[in-house]
Amino acid sequence: MRHHMCLLAATVALPFLAQPSWANMVYVSNEKGNSVTVVDSQTMEVVKTIDVGQRPRGITISPDGKIVYVCASDDDTVQMIDTSTGEIIGSLPSGPDPELFTLSPDGKTLYIANEDDNLVTVIDVESKGVIAEIPVGVEPEGMGVSPDGKTIVNTSETTNMAHFIDTSTHEITDNVLVDSRPRYAQFKPDGSEVWVSAEIGGTVSVIDNKTRTVTHKITFEIQGLRSEQIQPVGIRISADGKKAYIALGPANRVAVVNTETYTVEKYVLVGQRVWQLAFMPDGKSIISTNGLSNDITFIDTETDEPIKSVTVGQLPWGVAVSPN
Amino acid sequence: MTEISGNISIPTGYSRFGLMQYLVCLKGILIREGLRYLHQRERFISSLVRPLLWLFIFAAGFRQVLGVSIIPPYQTYVLYEVYITPGLCGMILLFSGMQSSLSMVYDREMGNMRTLLVSPFPRWFLLISKLLAGVAVSIVQVYAFLFIAWFWGVKAPPAGYLLTLPALFLAGMMLGALGMLLSSMIKQLENFAGIMNFVIFPMYFASSALYPLWRVQEASPLLYKICLLNPFTYAVELVRFAFYGKIEWMSFIVVCGFTLVFITGAIIAYDPSRGLVIKKQEGGNN
Numbered sequence: 001m002r003h004h005m006c007l008l009a010a011t012v013a014l015p016f017l018a019q020p021s022w023a024n025m026v027y028v029s030n031e032k033g034n035s036v037t038v039v040d041s042q043t044m045e046v047v048k049t050i051d052v053g054q055r056p057r058g059i060t061i062s063p064d065g066k067i068v069y070v071c072a073s074d075d076d077t078v079q080m081i082d083t084s085t086g087e088i089i090g091s092l093p094s095g096p097d098p099e100l101f102t103l104s105p106d107g108k109t110l111y112i113a114n115e116d117d118n119l120v121t122v123i124d125v126e127s128k129g130v131i132a133e134i135p136v137g138v139e140p141e142g143m144g145v146s147p148d149g150k151t152i153v154n155t156s157e158t159t160n161m162a163h164f165i166d167t168s169t170h171e172i173t174d175n176v177l178v179d180s181r182p183r184y185a186q187f188k189p190d191g192s193e194v195w196v197s198a199e200i201g202g203t204v205s206v207i208d209n210k211t212r213t214v215t216h217k218i219t220f221e222i223q224g225l226r227s228e229q230i231q232p233v234g235i236r237i238s239a240d241g242k243k244a245y246i247a248l249g250p251a252n253r254v255a256v257v258n259t260e261t262y263t264v265e266k267y268v269l270v271g272q273r274v275w276q277l278a279f280m281p282d283g284k285s286i287i288s289t290n291g292l293s294n295d296i297t298f299i300d301t302e303t304d305e306p307i308k309s310v311t312v313g314q315l316p317w318g319v320a321v322s323p324n
Numbered sequence: 325m326t327e328i329s330g331n332i333s334i335p336t337g338y339s340r341f342g343l344m345q346y347l348v349c350l351k352g353i354l355i356r357e358g359l360r361y362l363h364q365r366e367r368f369i370s371s372l373v374r375p376l377l378w379l380f381i382f383a384a385g386f387r388q389v390l391g392v393s394i395i396p397p398y399q400t401y402v403l404y405e406v407y408i409t410p411g412l413c414g415m416i417l418l419f420s421g422m423q424s425s426l427s428m429v430y431d432r433e434m435g436n437m438r439t440l441l442v443s444p445f446p447r448w449f450l451l452i453s454k455l456l457a458g459v460a461v462s463i464v465q466v467y468a469f470l471f472i473a474w475f476w477g478v479k480a481p482p483a484g485y486l487l488t489l490p491a492l493f494l495a496g497m498m499l500g501a502l503g504m505l506l507s508s509m510i511k512q513l514e515n516f517a518g519i520m521n522f523v524i525f526p527m528y529f530a531s532s533a534l535y536p537l538w539r540v541q542e543a544s545p546l547l548y549k550i551c552l553l554n555p556f557t558y559a560v561e562l563v564r565f566a567f568y569g570k571i572e573w574m575s576f577i578v579v580c581g582f583t584l585v586f587i588t589g590a591i592i593a594y595d596p597s598r599g600l601v602i603k604k605q606e607g608g609n610n
Contacts, residue, residue: 252391252401269391269401269403270400271400271401272391306400306401307400308400309399309400
């Protein structure tokens, strides 16, 4: 009898134990829902919803996949979620109204844009202490870190600049003027370029990291849409550096850009007001958060076709995927 | 047909025919229908142009550049062109089914039908063969349309093109059988315009072919109910789901059910002893 029970227990437990390692968890911050939705990337279904602070926006995950960091903008804090239990295990001092942040490649330092105070706050994750506060332009928003961790780029929405900051001295070394309301900065994986999206300007500026000048400007055109409806926000560049994906906000599309020719190859239709993006660790798909339709869309990066949209919480904003 | 009836030497009773003879008969009818289709090039072109006009012009106006809301079987947002395509496949089947009914009436007027009906094979077999021939032709039209739509950027999953074949066949059978039933009721060729007005257009517009049903429901609950009672809605949904490798069971059952009803109706209508054709012929002069 006992033997049978053991067998039964083993049978029941097996599917859980045998969970394939490539099932990554997708963490989505819901700006209005005040929650983080966890989606299984393999089944593409919601696994769990975690209540967090008010107005969660920026979200990222530690390189080891153990901690998810969420900016709770209206609570003026960065919350830490233990990915194994799904519970909030603490918070980091962030300064007021943190919107977006970036984690250094070694996972030790967090660079936070404080929208209201025109500051970039540098936090030591381990000691939870503020290392530095760097004054930048008005309404800092986008944050990008170079692959070597030596440079961070902050964009200020009102000043319309990309500020290059040396991470060793915590000082601005270069200011590059871009188009109106820069939202996001993303380094190419080889660190040669920084791509900065301008929401109102409707462009993406490509900045050479050596000369710190704008070398290319990418524009978008979608038949049947007014140009004001095309508002580039989130940017992600594939690991091989060949393709860039750009979320176009109320155009409900993600643009696929060839990084050699700087031309748009395709527009992928996703949900309403697409905001941020995140690659799966294997690079085979990319996920977009669609704020107004309350869902995320998985896009196959080989065919650049949308696969499936999954409903998450209210007003999904950012997305982070657990590493392998 | 004369050739085939000529081949059968001793028509003493159809129960003696073997499978081979039945197949020969079926082949004959299929070939005739196919040839008729090929010889009427304008019919081929018009059968293609009609749905393409809808796709290129009508769908362009309703493009909804920001995507159609997600409804099953779609897993994500699609453009209106993608939504309307299964409906246009249904449209081809519907027109084609009615066109066969037209050709039945034509055959009757011209006297060709007598050749068919004097065949010693059972009437039901002849009618079903005719139906199968019509469906085969219309499925060819559907694929020709899908081929062109592919270049217009309307693409379904590759496997969907194969998986939708049985759905197209079933839907085609239902609509073809309906056409056949109607043909037994039409006295003259000229009355075909009535079919256009009273069958094709209402069936096509009051269905899920052009708009998702939730949208119809928002606009008019009555129209929504009419759409739900329209067998064409189920034919379109069956095809739509099949494109994505899914079976919509409700549609499957409804389409099968109506196919049976229409075929039975047509067989009864064409039955020489009690059919409607006899009554019509008494009244008419053909």
